[in-house]
Amino acid sequence: MNKRILSILGPVIIIVLMIIFRYIFPNKITFLTEVVIFSIYVMGNNVLMGYLGYTSFGQPFYLSTGAYSAAIYFAYFGGNIFMAMLVAVIVGFLLSLVLAPGLMRLKSSYFTLINAALCAIGVFVFERLLIDITNGNDGLWFRGNMTATPFLDVRYPKNFFFFVLLILLIALYLYQKMDKSALGISMKATKANPEKMTFIGYNVFLIRSIGYSISIMMSALAGALYAINFGFVNPSLGENTRAIEVLLATLIGGVGSVFGPFFGALGFLGMKDIVSSFMSRWEFVVGIITIVVLFKFNRGIWGLIQDGAGLLQSRKKREKTVKVEE
Amino acid sequence: MEIWITAIIYGLATSGILFLVSLALSIGYGLMRVVNMEAMLYYSFGAYVTYTIISVTGSFILGALGGMVVGAGLGLIVETQLLRKIYDRPMMFTMVVTFGVFMIGIGIIQFVWGLEPKPVASPISAIVKIFGGVQIPAYRLLIIVVAIAAYILIQLMMNRTIIGKALRAGIDNRENVEGLGVNINKIFTITFIVASAFAGLGGALNAPLVMVGPYMGFDMLLFAFITVILGGLGSIKGTMVAALILGQVINVGGTLWAPLAFVGPFIVMFFTILIRPTGLFGKEI
């Protein structure tokens, strides 16, 4: 009963929380927008990590593929923001169709590293190979080409914040649907025991490929939103060194949960924001946090929230039973 | 013609560095099924210690020895305090934990040596003429010789000594070796220390060829990974063969078309793994 209410209210609570932050910290709107976009990116990674058991050291590749798809659309084809997002997601989908047959056969460690390779190849492609289209390291600028959207002109940061919040809300509801669906359950079952799933007649390859596809499309969507937010894209978005960020955020939030990624994104970026205000380099802190989270809070922030809620609930229950006894 | 011979020899030197540096990664995986991302710390610390010792004493040999000792010491600490405790955890866990250690190490380097890259002068400036006039810096040849010696040494250790036999048996079945009365942990530690010392040596040898900077391990990590993946995780021979291939791809490829020096290895690995998911010499995991 309680769980159902939580799952219906969860996305709403998250959105309301963000809107409250928006008004408490009015000058942090860029940061909050980034949290929302990053959440979608982390949710994508969580499909791989939490549902399929694949750790990818190459998520920035998918992110920058989405970002460049949107950027190229804006720079050469049109100005419609929805169209740009759609293009990014479709490119992500096509990319996953091409790659899944190879990648979904791999053992987890090889998958991790092949993705790292993809990431490096991606940087190369955007920086060097397509330099005539992408302007290489100078980046592709297109803010002027974006056209106004009806009702709410999302070209303005204030409006864009609400726009990405709306997208996050939709994404969270769909994500929740996926979690509860046969797909979500069979992905987790595949993660736990692929041989057994094959044995009882599931097409493990197909299940994994669908999950992989979802993950790539979400990353590409996040990439498109980044592009729209900044008004330009450059190859550094897809660098290997940034692969750890999304992994860490996923871990901090709580791997394999629906709402964990949001809290992971908020926690990670919040931390980065605070640490970087008094340290120029923060590898040391990131390293320590990674290890502490892995060893001490392996269910992440969402796990802590659940434990907290569980405590509250069990206390209530105890009170109830006491009353009944009276 | 000359340019190609130079490229091939330079490629061999690159292979030497790659082999030395990748061994800890390959052995860490072979022994404990741990993908130990922190292995590149031995490499970067090796380079930094070499830099510091050279600036104090002026001796490259002392520097390289110091780099090896520090690499070995770090390997000892990490193996006994961390890797041994996580070897039965899922692969993902070990990767992310050791990556965390790697980040901490980079933080320490920044703290101790600062962000500025440090130059290290080449200890031998002599130029050797081979094949009737192709000029090769003697230092590159030295790297090749050292790497060959390291390969022979590790092969002898694995195949001829009882420690190597216990090790191979332990990789096969840890419990059974222990059941005979062999302290397998000690043997794993010894082997890991040897591999970390080689990584430290790799750092020392590479220091004059690159700028010694906090992220040098990061840059090397990708290439080291490509080496062990291409060769097959856990196979020493595979690591060697892969290093040889990649050295040529980087240098000969780079001479053909400059961008290949960076992206060539990734492309080679990408297609190899798609065709042969366990790498050239790897076993099914």
Place this chain on the structure above:
Amino acid sequence: MSGVDMSQNALIEVDDLYVNYGKLAVLFDISLKINQSEVVFLVGRNGAGKTTLFRTIAGFLHPKEGEIKLKGESINGMGAYRIARKGVKYIHQDKQVFGDLSVKENLELSSYATGDYNWEPVFAMFPKLKILIDRKAGKLSGGEKQMLLMGMAIIGKPDLVMMDEPTEGLAPHVIQDLAVSFKEISKTTTLFIVEQNLPIIADIADRVYCMKEGKIIVEEGCREDIQNLCFEQYL
């Protein structure tokens, strides 16, 4: 049957042992005693906890509660390799030799651990191993593997050899040969064997423990009874 006499001879003593796999409790309140130069069998259905008990004695698992003593000295929490050096050898159920190494190298390993390089007793008991000496151990047949494992176990003159289902999956005539070897080994060494093969038990057992669902339910010490008893009900 427990007298002052016996307990002085006790090689292994297990007291009130409880063992878990994580949260799953597998062994409950196990107490047993193996005396010097006895041949003791352990029987029980699949999943009764026999392997778990062996692995605990050998030091691969650590008890949650209870105590294990070797020659009067507690070996709780001691590493497996140290227990092995103290003279307790354990042959796993899975008959795993080191497949990449030759027969010779397998024996060398055992000698390296114990410091005993005299292989004569091994070849006396298993002449076939001498012929197979350069063969890769992974290529041996099941029976040959078991011989090699037993050969490796007796190097260093251990006090106790524990064997987990040594005859499992072997052809009847191979089992007969092994039974002879058991008798041979038992002349110099105490044996503790998990076995399903009733004729062998009836032939050489001094005592038998029966396990069921993680507990020891019967201990049979009388030779007459062992021969007459119907252990089938526990298998």
